[in-house]
Amino acid sequence: MTKTMLVTGGAGFIGSNFIRFVFEKTGFKGRIVNFDKLTYAGLRGNLSDIERRFGPKRYVFIKGDICNFKKVNAVIRKYDVSVIVNFAAETHVDRSIHGPREFIETNITGAFNLLECARANWKNRKDVRFHHISTDEVFGSLGKTGRFMETTPYDPRSPYSAAKASSDHLARAYFHTYGLPVTISNCSNNYGPYQHPEKLIPLALLKAVDGEPIPVYGDGGNTRDWLFVEDHCRAIWVILRRGRPGETYNVGGNCEKRNLETLRALFRALEKLKPSVKNQMLKGCRYEELITFVKDRAGHDRRYAIDSGKIKRELGWKPRFGFSEGLEATVAWYLAHGSRLKKTVAASYRAWLKKNYILR
Ligand SMILES: NC(=O)c1ccc[n+]([C@@H]2O[C@H](COP(=O)([O-])OP(=O)(O)OC[C@H]3O[C@@H](n4cnc5c(N)ncnc54)[C@H](O)[C@@H]3O)[C@@H](O)[C@H]2O)c1
Numbered sequence: 001m002t003k004t005m006l007v008t009g010g011a012g013f014i015g016s017n018f019i020r021f022v023f024e025k026t027g028f029k030g031r032i033v034n035f036d037k038l039t040y041a042g043l044r045g046n047l048s049d050i051e052r053r054f055g056p057k058r059y060v061f062i063k064g065d066i067c068n069f070k071k072v073n074a075v076i077r078k079y080d081v082s083v084i085v086n087f088a089a090e091t092h093v094d095r096s097i098h099g100p101r102e103f104i105e106t107n108i109t110g111a112f113n114l115l116e117c118a119r120a121n122w123k124n125r126k127d128v129r130f131h132h133i134s135t136d137e138v139f140g141s142l143g144k145t146g147r148f149m150e151t152t153p154y155d156p157r158s159p160y161s162a163a164k165a166s167s168d169h170l171a172r173a174y175f176h177t178y179g180l181p182v183t184i185s186n187c188s189n190n191y192g193p194y195q196h197p198e199k200l201i202p203l204a205l206l207k208a209v210d211g212e213p214i215p216v217y218g219d220g221g222n223t224r225d226w227l228f229v230e231d232h233c234r235a236i237w238v239i240l241r242r243g244r245p246g247e248t249y250n251v252g253g254n255c256e257k258r259n260l261e262t263l264r265a266l267f268r269a270l271e272k273l274k275p276s277v278k279n280q281m282l283k284g285c286r287y288e289e290l291i292t293f294v295k296d297r298a299g300h301d302r303r304y305a306i307d308s309g310k311i312k313r314e315l316g317w318k319p320r321f322g323f324s325e326g327l328e329a330t331v332a333w334y335l336a337h338g339s340r341l342k343k344t345v346a347a348s349y350r351a352w353l354k355k356n357y358i359l360r
Contacts, residue, residue: 002029002030003030003031003081003082003083003127004030004031004032004033004079004080004081004082004083005022005030005031005032005033005081005082005083005084005085006032006033006035006075006076006079006081006083006084006085007019007032007033007034007035007085007087008035008036008066008084008085008086008087008088008114009035009036009042009066009086009087009088009089010032010034010035010036010047010061010087011034011036011038011042011043011044011046011047011061012036012041012042012046012087012088012091012196013041013190013192013194013195013196013199013229014087014133014190014229014232014233015034015036015087015088016043016046016047016194017192017193017194017229017230017232017233018085018087018233018236018237019032019034019047019050019059020047020049020050021230021233021234021237022233022237023050023053023054023058023059025234026237030058031057031058031059031060031079032054032058032059032060033060033062033075033079033081034047034059034060034061034062035062035064035066035072035075035088036061036062036063036064036088037063037064037065037066037088037106038063039090040196041090041091041092041196044061044063046194047059047061060079062075065106065110066086066088066106066110066111066113066114067105067106067109067110067113068113069113069116069117072113072114072117073117073120073121076117076118076121077121081121082122082125082127082128082129083128083129083130083131083240084114084118084129084130084131085131085133085236085240086111086114086130086131086132086133087133088106088110089103089106089107089110089133089163089164090102090103090106090107090160090163091160092160092196092198092199093137093158093160093161093297094198094297095160095198096158096159096160096163097158097159097297097298097299100159100163103159103160103163104159104163107160107163107164107166107167108163108166108167108170111132111166111167111170111171112167112170114130115130115170115171115174115180115182118130118174118180119174119178119180122180126181128181129181129183129240129245130171130174130180130181130182130183131182131183131184131185131236131239131240131243132167132168132171132182132183132184132185133185133187133236134164134167134168134184134185134186134187135161135164135186135187135188136148136186136187136188136225136250136252136304136306137156137157137158137160137161137164137301137304138154138155138156138161138164138165138168138186139152139153139154139155139156139186139304140154140155140156140157140161140301141155141157141301141302141303141304142302142303142304142305143302143303144303146305147305147306147307148186148250148304148305148306148307149250149307149310150186150248150249150250150310154168154169157299157301158299158301168184168186168248171184172184172246172248175245175246176246181245181246182245182246183239183240183243183244183245183246183247183248183249184247184248184249185235185236185239185248185249185250185251185311186248186249186250186251186306187227187232187235187250187251187252187306188224188225188226188227188251188252188253188304188306189224189225189226189227189304190226190227190228190229190232191226191227191228191229191326191327191330192228192229192230192326192329192330192333193229193329193330193333193334193337194229194333195229200259200262201262201266201327201330202330202334203215204263204266205266205270205330205331205334206334207290208266208267208270208287208290209270209274209279209281209334209335210281211279211281211282211283211285211290212290213290213291213292214263214290214291214292215292215293215294216259216260216263216291216292216293216294217259217293217294217295217296217297217300218293218295218296218297218300219293220258220259220260220263220291220293221258221259221260221302222258222259222300222301222302222303223256223257223258223259223302223303223304223305224256224257224259224262224304225252225253225254225255225256225257225304225305225306226253226255226257226262226323226326227251227252227253227255227319228253228319228321228325228326228329228330230320230321231253231319231320231321232251234317234320235249235251235311235317238311238315238316238317239311239315242315243315244314249308249310249311249314249315250306250307250308250310250311251306251308251311251317252305252306252307252308253319253323254308254319255319255323256303256305257323260291263288263291264288265323265324265327266327266331267286267287267288268324268327269324269327269328269330269331270287270331271287272328272331273328273331273332273335274331274335
């Protein structure tokens with residue numbers, strides 16, 4: 001691939017992993033324009049090594065809002081963009097409960113705006129692709145059995161998932177109505193390096209290292225399917241190369257865990273690299289003893305499980321990382337980078353947690 005790819009939200013967790021993955025592991029010869037608003041969740045420094053190695057010829061960072069038609073349009077023209085991968089979104093369910101407006105603006109209006117820009121610039125072009133990144137949360141909550149298929153009816157329950165569902169519908173509509181070559185992926189919970197510490201795994205990890213109480217919603221029995229972020233990046237790459245326009249692909253790790261199981265697996269990985277007995281912040285207790293149950297999240301989906309048979313059958317993708325392997329890589333990364341992260345994001349995050357009852 002020698003094209004120019006516009007990656008929106010590339011300073012966030014999955015977007016920054018994707019850009020690094022493309023440069024380092026795919027043989028990609030083209031240019032990436034990373035277009036990101038740098039909200040509280042985006043850090044340009046997540047890709048400072050890539051910027052040093054590939055910028056400005058093959059990597060360009062532009063600070064901007066996907067809701068700004070003029071600016072996105074100008075970028076597509078200036079760089080002759082022929083692939084758009086849309087990661088940009090507000091992504092934290094808790095934040096969407098306390099303040100849904102930005103979720104509607106970025107996740108719906110922003111996605112619409114990108115689709116409009118692509119439509120305006122790519123008239124009748126066949127050598128282009130718009131890939132929209134979405135979540136399994138659009139399918140709602142499962143009972144004890146069953147898995148989400150690509151054909152499962154949408155049933156979102158939070159402002160976050162409802163906004164993501166809207167953008168999926170818009171993306172699909174642009175394929176059917178205008179023939180825009182759109183693909184969509186709906187992925188399960190990701191974990192790995194560079195994830196914002198408001199999400200379960202890095203939150204628990206950083207708190208465990210500091211010997212602080214680890215908040216767990218409800219009874220800790222909510223179930224999620226986990227995928228190491230690099231496996232997600234490879235799935236997106238495979239869809240860009242071989243996915244069929246108009247199609248949706250479910251992407252999951254076949255790794256269903258209750259939240260308490262997830263935390264126990266995380267603590268096992270942490271014990272290997274930073275044993276609790278040697279961690280003075282714990283004052284003699286074990287990581288597991290830090291678990292503190294808090295009032296459940298409003299409308300908390302009980303269980304997600306995803307069937308990724310289609311991408312496996314049609315495109316030959318399957319996850320390569322086991323859960324403990326991925327967790328150990330994640331723990332190692334946070335042990336090496338946690339203090340930098342804490343400096344950059346922790347102050348605002350702690351204030352937010354306190355304001356919104358999660359930390360008392
Ligand atoms: N994290 C997961 O487990 C997961 C699972 C499935 C799907 N997804 C989807 O993957 C995508 C990326 O998720 P993430 O976890 O990396 O999110 P993130 O919150 O870490 O990063 C989001 C990025 O988008 C940027 N952004 C936000 N609003 C913007 C705007 N208006 N214009 C331009 N940039 C903007 C932020 O600055 C940030 O860099 C999202 O679309 C999300 O719905 C995430």
